[in-house]
Amino acid sequence: MAGARVIPLIYTEPPEVLNQKLNLVNGIIFTGGWAKDGLYFDVIKGIFQKVLEKNDAGEHFPLLAICLGYELLTMIITNDNNILEEFSAVSQASTVQFVENVNIDGTVFGRFPPVLLKKMSIDCLVMQNHHFGISPERFQANKDLSSFFRVLTTSTDENNKVYVSTIQATRYPIAAFQWHPEKNVFEWGSSRIPHSEDAIQVTTHVANYFISEARKSSNKPVAREVLDSLIYNYNPTYGGKAGKGYDEVYLFTPHSSSSSM
Template sequence: MASISSLFTSLSSSFLFLFSFATSQSILLPTDRSNQAQNCPSSSSEPLSYNYPVIGIVTHPGDGASGRLSNATNASYIAASYVKFIEAAGARVVPIVYNEPEEIIAEKLKLVNGVIFTGGSAKTGPYFERIKNVFQIILDRNDEGEHFPLLAICLGFELVTKAVSKDNNILERFSAKNQASILQFVDNAATNISIFQRFSPQLIEKLSTDCLAMQNHIFGISPQRLQTNDALSNFFRILTTTPDKDGKIYVSSVQAYNYPVTALQWHPEKNVFEWGVSAIPHSEDAILVSQAVGNYFISEARKSSTRPSMKKVLDNLIYNYAPRFSGAVGSGFDEVYLFQ
């Protein structure tokens, strides 16, 4: 009992000593740097890399939910996943409503630093004609000396393929609907000078072995058909190919030789922001794939020399519209923006 009492007394003394020591010390505060010069650049300056990039996304005909949100004949939509995909990489979105008058679309294109053609199903008619028109404007602006990038996804890939080849029958049928897939890299150089340059070697390896790329298409183009079409083979370099459910190989990623134009048959936006289809990969590696694609594209947009009026940008941002929850009606999208 005496030893326990002595131990308690010793511990109490130690505690009192430490408490006294602590309270006798001055509390250390961060050094006051208020009088030191600030070396951060002014936010009003315009660096070579533009820090306020805006991306134009062309709308697609319909409501994105097979008429269950709107059956208006003039309706068009943008899946909210594309908008979030762009925002997550540090940019904002201006919707390019495909069936607006041509002069309005031309003015909106002057406000943006890059363009996205989305996935969808409309391969003919007024929509295809508008995509061809916008695509030509993109090429013209680059020819005039502006760095003006395009990211064409799924249907966007297919329509650009038709536009470049000038062959409306260039596409072939594949069985790649609602399928997560690998990407087969054509050569090692493709990972160093293309959209894949921001991918770590480990992620490149996983892309070639794990199903991290979400496919959702029934049309595409084989490597053989692309390479034997002079217009396409002179315009695009094949980066990756992918086997469909039957083992038939199609081109899954291309990049233009002389323009900042990238086309992906797969959907980088879905991995992070779409949940309605069970095949969509949501692993950490799949998320890293999406983020790397978004960061690359916005890094290209930052090279644009366009410096639009901020007032006009604010008036046209997609924030002027409210997204609609479409997942509850069983569409392939969780949310859509409707325009009509």
């Protein structure tokens, strides 16, 4: 929606195929989901390492992590699979509260209109859908997390427990959300998902931020290889009637790969 095309990284693909695809893209999105172990975790960990390596080598290579993606980053960076805490934020529209005196220049919120930022702290413009998260206290007490990221916002679950909801890396073009910026525009399975004009603007500004970061990448892959890998080569399936909350899904054929990256 912000002027980019998608190449799906299918975690069951052989490592050499995933590495080839990583050389065709200008940034990565870790999506939401539920898998926190096994092959999926190993592949995400390997891709994250590649993101760091590309940036350390001088290539601007952004990463956006959403919900599960956010949670996996905290586990990988701390090397602690038990870093997360339980929260009650399933199918919950919420506000985000900006950390006091936080400087948002250059962050995912940097180009949001001030009036929209204010509304985000008052109106429920973001969609939460998670059982886990991390409290500000635990986040700041962990040196691995607090040195890698800075906290931009917090949110409150249904039991008034506060958790970190948006973070930004200090040295890398990496931003992570505990919430789902994509749902406001694309998902209709829950009546709680906000679809107001302001909510749509939140999604739009997040998308524009990420793609603006991707445009800074110097990677210029071979056009034919890109065309062969685009998601347009796959057929989406309408899932809205199933009532699972996903209006459109891609069903990828599993590959016989048992090794991580």
